[in-house]
Amino acid sequence: MKIIIAGSGAMGSRFGLMLHRSGNDVILVDGWKEHIDKINNDGLQANLNGEEVVEKIPAYHQDDLADVDFSADLVILFTKAMQLETMLKSLQPCLAEETKVLCLLNGIGHEDIIKNYVKFENIFIGNTMWTAGMDGPGRVTLFGSGSLDLQNLGAGKEEAAKEITKVLSEAELHANFSEDILASIYRKACVNGTMNGLCTMLNSNMTEFGGTTYADDIVEAIVTEFVTVAKAQNIELDQPAILAQIKKCYDPETIGLHHPSMYQDLIINNRLTEIDYINGAIVRKGKEFGISTPYCAFLTQLIHVKEEILGAK
Ligand SMILES: NC(=O)C1=CN([C@@H]2O[C@H](COP(=O)(O)OP(=O)(O)OC[C@H]3O[C@@H](n4cnc5c(N)ncnc54)[C@H](OP(=O)(O)O)[C@@H]3O)[C@@H](O)[C@H]2O)C=CC1
Ligand SMILES: CC(C)(CO)C(=O)C(=O)O
Numbered sequence: 001m002k003i004i005i006a007g008s009g010a011m012g013s014r015f016g017l018m019l020h021r022s023g024n025d026v027i028l029v030d031g032w033k034e035h036i037d038k039i040n041n042d043g044l045q046a047n048l049n050g051e052e053v054v055e056k057i058p059a060y061h062q063d064d065l066a067d068v069d070f071s072a073d074l075v076i077l078f079t080k081a082m083q084l085e086t087m088l089k090s091l092q093p094c095l096a097e098e099t100k101v102l103c104l105l106n107g108i109g110h111e112d113i114i115k116n117y118v119k120f121e122n123i124f125i126g127n128t129m130w131t132a133g134m135d136g137p138g139r140v141t142l143f144g145s146g147s148l149d150l151q152n153l154g155a156g157k158e159e160a161a162k163e164i165t166k167v168l169s170e171a172e173l174h175a176n177f178s179e180d181i182l183a184s185i186y187r188k189a190c191v192n193g194t195m196n197g198l199c200t201m202l203n204s205n206m207t208e209f210g211g212t213t214y215a216d217d218i219v220e221a222i223v224t225e226f227v228t229v230a231k232a233q234n235i236e237l238d239q240p241a242i243l244a245q246i247k248k249c250y251d252p253e254t255i256g257l258h259h260p261s262m263y264q265d266l267i268i269n270n271r272l273t274e275i276d277y278i279n280g281a282i283v284r285k286g287k288e289f290g291i292s293t294p295y296c297a298f299l300t301q302l303i304h305v306k307e308e309i310l311g312a313k
Helices: 010-021 033-042 062-067 081-094 158-170 181-202 206-210 215-232 239-248 261-268 279-289 294-310
Strands: 002-006 025-030 044-048 051-055 059-061 074-077 100-103 123-128 133-136 139-142 148-152 175-177
Touching: 002 010, 002 081, 010 025, 010 044, 010 051, 010 133, 010 139, 010 261, 025 033, 025 062, 025 081, 033 059, 059 062, 062 081, 074 081, 100 158, 123 158, 123 181, 148 158, 148 181, 158 175, 181 206, 181 215, 181 239, 181 261, 181 279, 181 294, 215 239, 215 279, 215 294, 261 294, 279 294
Parallel strands: 002 025, 002 074, 025 059, 044 139, 074 100, 100 123, 148 175
Antiparallel strands: 044 051, 123 148, 133 139
16 A cells, blocks of 8 residues: 655654555655654664664655655554644645545544545544654654554445555554544543643653552543543543553553653653643533533643743744
């Protein structure tokens, strides 16, 4: 399959690398020039579960796509939420009538933006439990395992969604076709709505946070707000199952030692965070439905205060 990875930071590099290694025709697209230049000069370098890997994958700056002759079957969106709209504008020359676009960003409601740039029946949405970290331009660390869920948004596009699922699974990305992707996105948002903001504020990884005596109470309070807001939209979530899924993140043998992507953004790279698309989205939806969301509101404010104190850009 001809695949564009649109947003080739840590996660885009992971997916690009694994899809390239399983025989797909992949190109990487990003707005970070130094990263693109490094990949084109020296290959994409990765520590893949302890093994040093270098793959030659063509990489393009997103402003240069008008000159690129590559009609993609599939575009996988992996920007940060704040960069999504700019990337969608840049991608226009590469979107053919049949190009499918799969969004795997963390957060809630990205389809509202994507549908302004992509035909509704070509939009596929999902979420992933894979992890990845950027070490510097052209270099990533990829450890542990993961999975992803996806579904078509447009009616009658199940077969296309299953075909994408197959291609991703052949790359050992463990993809599942979901019958209820909105619930799945909310379940993942509960993980990010707890782990990302809390580990960032508390300067911890997930194992360290999960080992504290306060972890269960705080996590339950936040998840209750997500579940209540989801219910108001007729999205039914199994709260005990979500709490159990979050606890699994504390395991140092799986992803517990990972610093969530929000920590990587703010604490390591001094960049603005996606908090407004995770806990902030619950506060906005809560207001719409008359539901009080004090924990999400406070965590959103705290992260913004920290962004200001650190002068994040
Ligand atoms: N990392 C993870 O483990 C996980 C991340 N996700 C989600 O996947 C999506 C993509 O996240 P992720 O891959 O972590 O994003 P990254 O932070 O690795 O990359 C996103 C973009 O930020 C810019 N950038 C990143 N680092 C630097 C740097 N040091 N200097 C300059 N620019 C930089 C680049 O674009 P530009 O120059 O255009 O700004 C890059 O494409 C997000 O929605 C995230 O929440 C989901 C699951 C796990
Ligand atoms: C690994 C995980 C699940 C932590 O919340 C994640 O999605 C992230 O780092 O953004």
